[in-house]
Amino acid sequence: MKEKRENPGDLLQGTLDLLIMKALARGSMHGYGVAEWIHQTSDDVLKVEEGALYPALHRLELRGLLTSQWGTSDNNRRAKFYSLTASGKKQLAQETEFWRRMSGAVTRILQTA
Amino acid sequence: MLSEWxxxxxxxxKALFRRKQLDRDMEDEVAFHLSMAEQKNLENGLGPIESRHAACRQFGNCGLAKERTRDMWTFAAFESFLSDIRFGVRMLVKNPGFSLVAVFTLALGIGANAAIFSVINGVLLNPLPYKDPERIVAMRPNDSPPNLVDIQRETRSFSQGGGINVKNMDYTSGTEPMQVRGGYVNAGFLETLGVPPMLGRIISPEEDVKGGPRFVVLSYSFWQNFLSSDPQVLGKTIALSGNDYTVIGVMPPNFVPPREHADVFVSLSAAYPDEASERDLHFMHAYWRLNPGMTLAQAQAEMSAMDHRLAGLYPDSETDRRTVFLPLQESLTGSVRPALLVLFGAVGFVLLIACANFAGLLMARAVARRQELVIRTALGAGKSRLICQALTESVLLAIAGGGAGLLLARLGISLLLSLKPAALDRFNSIHLDVHVLFFVFGISLLTGVVFGTAPAWSVTNLNSAESLKDGARGSTSGQSANLLRKSLVTAEFAIALVLLVGAGLLIKGFSRLRSVSPGFNPQHVMTMHLQLPEARYAKIPRQTQFRVQVLERLNALPRAEAAMVMDLPLSPNYVDPRVVVDGGPPVAAGAEPRAQTNSVMGNYFHVMQIPIRAGREFTPMDREGQPLVAIVNEEFVKERLPHRNPIGARIDWTRAPEPQRWMTIVGVAADVKDSSLGEPADPAVYTPFSQSEQAWRRWMTLVLRTSGPVPGLVDEVKKQVWSVDSQIPVSDILSMEDVMAVSLAQQRFNLLLLALFAVLALVLAGVGIYGLMAYSVSQRTHEIGVRVAIGAQRRDVLRLVVRDGAKLALFGIVIGIAAALGLTRLMASMLFEVTPTDPVTFAAVAFLLAFVALLACYIPARRATRVDPMVALRYE
Structure with a gap:
């Protein structure tokens, strides 16, 4: 049951998942909100490609890290809201820790003369 | 990880069941996103149309995102599998000829297998319907009730044991006198099998004593058929063989005693107190239940010691005790087991041939579809994907074949059951059950995968550039695939030869067996069984009176001559007491040789046309009060009276009390096959019914010879019997030829099945080689056209094609002969007077196969001769 298609965003897939979970750690949000939050919070550095965002959201949902619920948005439209599950929170903590160690290690290596 | 999965x-x-909802949600979600982005663009001051376009551009490929998401929510591999199936079904439906042939080929193989497997399943695999049947052992040979009591008292190996002897009883509480099967048991018997009664209780040890109460336990079928399932039956009385028995229990529907069916169970000691206390009457079939932790070997060792002790205590009758215990299942199926396994092996071979044909068909088709596959490969289809597709098709075909095979198996099973030999009689669980369904599904799947893999592989394992050229040239193509097909055909012939040799040997043995003279003339002889009830016929003179009257009346009928015998030749009953010869060499007491004994009345030897070699037949003068006389057979003279004039010699049963009541031999009759046509005659002694001392043997068989078929004879005989005593049931109405046929039923069963399989194998192998040759001719049309164009004659072309096929067939035949030489030894026990390597059979079968192969090659070869070179050269 391996996914056959190689996804162009695959390299950053782990990162995208982490960012999505981080965004949802603050409370439930719809897909557009997640994209906007990442965009703004990163001071417009990170731009999430929507074509990758939705598959990522659904993948996380299938893995049981997110749940979703249909609700009404601020402008009174039907929208799908995602929120972090308990195991999602655990996963977020683990991946955050992992990311810190990785980026620290990479930074240390890059700082050498 | 697991929980995540x-x-x-x-x-x-969940998504599977709301696929539409899922699609709509995805649609909505994307639409929402786009509208939010559009709104933001508007707020940023873009125009309405531009805002929408920007949002869409920013999103990228909406369709791809949706599809990727969608894939995530579905079982992608499974769905591609489903689409393979849909495609496969379409391809198969588009080629109905190919599909039908493939399905039918497999259906034959699988159907035959399922039918035989269901017999094996019912007979060898299903556990016997008793409590812990693996703890029950059967005792060989039979033993007497007093011995069983002694063993029960002393044994530490067995918790419980008991015996049964099934004899006819008259049931006279119904509308007309009926003969039923009475199981004479001791109290331990039903207890040992461990099946509790459905109603009431079984006979207790306290009741199973001399002079005990006449209680009866009914079988379910008797209760249902004769007492209309009366729920209040307990405590009622029924009349059995002239005595009233009180019903105390009814057994459950699935209960059958181990060896043969019984309608009612009564205590032997209560019914026959005298016989029950005779130590030397070894007539109980006994079964024992092993104590927990005891093994068969331990029980056997203990029994050997007990045999020794009994021999010391009762030297008159127990000297040569050699008791053997067998696991119950083995004791019941031992006689049919080898035959069933040989049949299963044979039917497995049929399946192999069917599979080889199936693989050959697939391969031919795969080669024909090669261009298509090569193009698909060139366009980038993965090899594994193509193999999957091919396998899906072959598995689909195999499963369709299995389904059709099940239908054939149903027919086959009813055929088998109609031929069912007596040895399989007690097994009423032969039908298509879950095991059989699993079996069929399993072999179908296996067939599809195993025999579909090679063809699937062979077509994808191609260098596509090479193949495209190859195909374009239209030359002999697919060398490796063809080689595989050729080996398959060779293997088919080898296997078919093994089967045909097996069937040939059986046929030869069977025809030998049938041509064995039984020692009498079975033509135009009618037989009927009579049994006198004990109550009114307790004494010999009363029995004699009945017998004499019946014979007188029957012999007064025109065109019929009647006599009586106790047990017919070739019927299962067989009594062989020990016999001493007056003035013979001294023999230790209890070690005297046995002789089969039979009582007769009327001109039995004349009616049966058994020649009298010396002396005379019995006459009406040889009756009670007259000097005791006997007639012996030639085998008896040879063994017991060598170098003596048998006429006038005196013999006696050893168990007769002193003083000896010597019987004088007045005649010597020719040997008669008594136990089976396949075995030599045993020494035999005939005595007149009227001089018998054994009043308990109250049964007899009427034999009537007519000059030809006499319509209404049976009714006339019944009328005459009932004019003497209207309460006597007349049963087992069979012609003597039927009796012989019944005695050959097992052999006929084996023969018919194996012959059927062999014919199947022959046809399948013939079709296989025909298919290959026809295909190869069509592939070589171009080459043949060239040959004809440069001057090849008709017969050159014929030879070219036939030689190819004949080589394969011959090769297969040689391999088959080698295999058969090894395998036919396994069926030695099924053969009569034929060695398993009988050269005549081998040669005949080889010629038959060669002939079929030539015929199968000749048809395509003739087609090849009609190739028009002009057309052929333009071909492709």
């Missing part, structure tokens, strides 16, 4: 599966399954 479970979570995924659950969500996917």
């Amino acid at each position: 479970r979570n995924k599966t659950v969500l996917r399954l």
Whole structure:
């Protein structure tokens, strides 16, 4: 049951998942909100490609890290809201820790003369 | 990880049932996103149309995102599998000829297998319907009730044991006198089998004593058929063989005693107190239940010691005790087991041939579809994907074949059951059950995968550039695939030869067996069984009176001559007491040789046309109060009275009390096959019924010879019997030829099945080689055209094609002969007077196969001769 298609965003897939979970750690949000939050919070550095965002959201949902619920948005439209599950929170903590160690290690290596 | 997987599966399954909803949600979600982006663009001051376009551009490929998401929510591999199936079904439906041939070929193989497997399943695999049947052992040979009591008292190996002897009883509480099967048991018997009664109780040890109460336990079928399932039956009385028995229990529907069916169970000691206390009457079939932790070997060792002790205590009758215990299942199936396994092996071979044909068909088709596959490969289809597709098709075909095979198996089973030999009689669980369904599904799947893999592989394992050229040239193509097909055909012939040799040997043995003279003339002889009830016929003179009257009346009928015998030749009853010869060499007491004994009345030897070699037949003068006389057979003279004039010699049963009541031999009759046509005659002694001392043997068989078929004879005989005593049931109405046929039923069963399989194998192998040759001719049309164009004659072309096929067949035949030489030894026990390597059979079968091969090659070869070179050269 391996996914056959190689996804162009695959390299950053782990990162995208982490960012999505981080965004949802603050409370439930719809897909557009997640994209906007990442965009703004990163001071417009990170731009999430929507074509990758939705598959990522659904993948996380299938893995049981997110749940979703249909609700009404601020402008009174039907929208799908995602929120972090308990195991999602655990996963977020683990991946955050992992990311810190990785980026620290990479930074240390890059700082050498 | 596991919980994550479970979570995924659950969500996917849920999604499966609301696929539409899922699609709409995805649609909505994307639409919402786009509208939010559009709104933001508007707020940023873009125009309405531009805002929408920007949002869409920013999103990228909406369709791809949706599809990727969608794939995530579904079982992608499974769905591609489903689409393979859909495609496969379409391809198969588009080629109905190919599909039908493939399905039918497999259906034959699988159907025959399923039918035989269901017999094996019912007979050898299903556990016997008793409590812990693996703890029950059967005792060989039979033993007497007092011995069983002694063993029960002393044994530490067995918790419980008991015996049964099934004899006819008259049931006279119904509308007309009926003969039923009475199981004479001791109290331990039903207890040992451990099946509790459905109603009431079984006979207790306290009641199973001399002079005990006449209680009866009914079988379910008797209760249902004769007492209309009366729920209040307990405590009622029924009349059995002239005595009233009180019903105390009814057994459950699935209960059958181990060896043969019985309608009612009564205590032997209560019914026959005298016989029950005779130590030397070894007539109980006994079964024992092993104590927990005891093994068969331990029980056997203990029994050997007990045999020794009994021999010391009762030297008159127990000297040569050699008791053997067998696991119950083995004791019941031992006689049919080898035959069934040989048949199963044979039917497995049929399946192999069917599979080889199936693989050959697939391969031919795959080669024909090669261009298509090569193009698909060139366009980038993965090899594994193509193999999957091919396998899906072959498995689909195999499963369709299995389904059709099940239908054939149903027919086959009813055929088998109609031929069912007596040895399989007690097994009423032969039918298509879950095991058989699993079996069929399993072999179908296996067939599809195993025999579909090679063809699937052979077509994808190609260098596409090479193949495209190859195909374009239209030359002999697919060398490796063809080689595989050729080996398959060779293998088919080898296997068919093994089967045909097996069937040939059986046929030869069977025809030998049938041509064995039984020692009498079975033509135009009618037989009927009579049994006198004990109550009114307790004494010999009363029995004699009945017999004499019946014979007188029957012999007064025109065109019929009647006599009586106790047990017919070739019927299962067989009594062989020990016999001493007056003035013979001294023999230790209890070690005297046995002789089969039979009582007769009327001109039995004349009616049966058994020649009298010396002396005379019995006459009406040889009756009670007259000097005791006997007639012996030639085998008896040879063994017991060598170098003596048998006429006038005196013999006696050893168990007769002193003083000896010597019987004088007045005649010597020719040997008669008594136990089976395949075995030599045993020494035999005939005595007149009227001089018998054994009043308990109250049964007899009427034999009537007519000059030809006499319509209404049976009714006339019944009328005459009932004019003497209207309460006597007349049963087992069979012609003597039927009796012989019944005695050959097992052999006929084996023969018919194996012959059927061999014919199947022959046809399949013939079709296989025909298919290959026809295909190869069509592939070589171009080459043949060239040959004809440069001057090849008709017969050159014929030879070219036939030689190719004949080589394969011959090769197969040689391999088959080698294999058969090894395998036919396994069926030695099924053969009569034929060695398993009988050269005549081998040669005949080889010629038959060669002939079929030539015929199968000749048809395509003739087609090849009609090739028009002009057309052929333009071909492709």
